[in-house]
Amino acid sequence: MQLVDFFKEEAYKVTIACTADKSDVxxxxxxxxxxxxxxxxxxxxxxxxxxxxxxxxxxxxFMAEEQFGWRVAEHAPNAIRILDTEDLHSLRKVREQAIxxxxxxxxxxxxxxxLTKREMASIYRCDLTLIISSFEMELLKxxxxxxxxxxxxxxFMMNGLDDPTIKWTPFExxxxxxxxxxxxxxxxxxxxxxxxxxxxxxxxxxxxxxVLHIYGSNLPQHISQMHDLKTGFLIEGWAESAEQVVANTxxxxxxxxxxxxxxxxLANAMRCGTPSVTTTIGAEGMHDGLPWNGMVCDDxxxxxxxxxxxxxxxxxxxxxxxxGIAIINEGFDKxxxxxxxxxxxxxxxxxxxxxxxxxFLGEMLRYQTMASTKYMAKWIxxxxxxQEGS
Numbered sequence: 001m002q003l004v005d006f007f008k009e010e011a012y013k014v015t016i017a018c019t020a021d022k023s024d025v026x027x028x029x030x031x032x033x034x035x036x037x038x039x040x041x042x043x044x045x046x047x048x049x050x051x052x053x054x055x056x057x058x059x060x061x062f063m064a065e066e067q068f069g070w071r072v073a074e075h076a077p078n079a080i081r082i083l084d085t086e087d088l089h090s091l092r093k094v095r096e097q098a099i100x101x102x103x104x105x106x107x108x109x110x111x112x113x114x115l116t117k118r119e120m121a122s123i124y125r126c127d128l129t130l131i132i133s134s135f136e137m138e139l140l141k142x143x144x145x146x147x148x149x150x151x152x153x154x155x156f157m158m159n160g161l162d163d164p165t166i167k168w169t170p171f172e173x174x175x176x177x178x179x180x181x182x183x184x185x186x187x188x189x190x191x192x193x194x195x196x197x198x199x200x201x202x203x204x205x206x207x208x209x210x211v212l213h214i215y216g217s218n219l220p221q222h223i224s225q226m227h228d229l230k231t232g233f234l235i236e237g238w239a240e241s242a243e244q245v246v247a248n249t250x251x252x253x254x255x256x257x258x259x260x261x262x263x264x265x266l267a268n269a270m271r272c273g274t275p276s277v278t279t280t281i282g283a284e285g286m287h288d289g290l291p292w293n294g295m296v297c298d299d300x301x302x303x304x305x306x307x308x309x310x311x312x313x314x315x316x317x318x319x320x321x322x323x324g325i326a327i328i329n330e331g332f333d334k335x336x337x338x339x340x341x342x343x344x345x346x347x348x349x350x351x352x353x354x355x356x357x358x359x360f361l362g363e364m365l366r367y368q369t370m371a372s373t374k375y376m377a378k379w380i381x382x383x384x385x386x387q388e389g390s
Contacts, residue, residue: 018035019037046074050076056079056080061086062089065081065125069366082126085119085131086132088136088139091136091260094109096258124147127355128348130152135285155337156267160334171314176212176213177249178253180268183217186258188216192214193223201231202300206308212232215242250317253303257279258281266282266286270324277310291323292327293323295307
């Protein structure tokens with residue numbers, strides 16, 4: 001939605017085309033946006049994109065590019081193709097597999113994975129790819145040596161924090177710990193399990209009157225069953241206002257053992273003036289040398305000890321609040337990042353033919369990979385047509 005807001009502010013007419021069923025969304029969130037349902041493996045998209053004749057097509061994650069990239073290239077060849085990775089899905093998946101198999105994550109392990117190859121091919125096929133994490137940007141540079149013009153480091157685009165402490169709930173009026181995250185996201189489910197089994201029992205022994213609130217939509221049943229009033233481990237489910245529940249809690253806990261990209265929960269915590277205790281994975285790519293807005297611990301025992309110590313330490317807590325202000329203002333400034341994106345799009349648009357000519361590998365991958373995707377899609381389309389006819 002930050003990207004949508006950027007394009008609206010740049011006076012683009014924004015159309016969101018989506019294969020998913022329409023969910024219960026606030027119409028106000030999509031004011032001035034055209035919402036169009038589209039189908040997978042259906043030539044109706046070809047007519048749609050040709051008639052729309054867009055200047056820019058942005059793919060939401062590489063799977064969307066795999067499905068629709070060849071159709072866009074054929075029926076809207078002059079449109080700039082931008083891939084928004086959100087995070088490197090292959091990095092997150094390989095890290096998850098490493099945790100399950102008790103292996104150390106290495107770059108070599110990541111590069112060997114088939115999902116990595118698919119995601120890298122998708123990046124090469126596009127004119128520009130948005131990379132949200134500075135860590136991931138550094139990870140990609142050797143792979144895209146001499147092709148760094150295909151990549152743009154673009155983290156969260158947020159309004160700055162202008163002396164927000166006067167609006168924040170003060171230390172004395174806050175209590176308890178919080179974790180918040182979508183239940184359909186594997187790193188979140190794993191983190192809740194870590195809290196339940198490894199971390200919360202240690203915290204509860206030292207802070208018996210304190211509780212932990214777990215918020216998130218679509219939490220799986222085995223997580224819901226962890227709800228325990230006696231131990232203060234409360235599965236709250238969906239929060240109507242994430243900002244409100246975070247802003248009234250003293251500390252965010254995020255023991256993420258795997259994942260990728262930037263962590264929205266931690267950025268939102270900073271915006272709410274709520275310090276966090278997280279892991280190296282949690283803080284990765286978010287603060288780029290600036291002091292973190294809390295504590296970073298990977299060992300469960302050290303994690304619990306840090307949370308306990310910070311809970312009563314008002315001086316450090318307020319210091320970490322200020323660290324969060326600096327991270328938001330220096331790393332996620334909307335105006336600075338918007339200018340950066342605007343400049344790159346302008347450059348690509350002005351030199352699109354030359355830009356693509358320099359990316360021979362991308363053109364080759366598009367020709368080879370998308371040919372197989374194209375004919376598979378046409379086969380599925382024909383199969384569906386025959387089934388409907390029968």
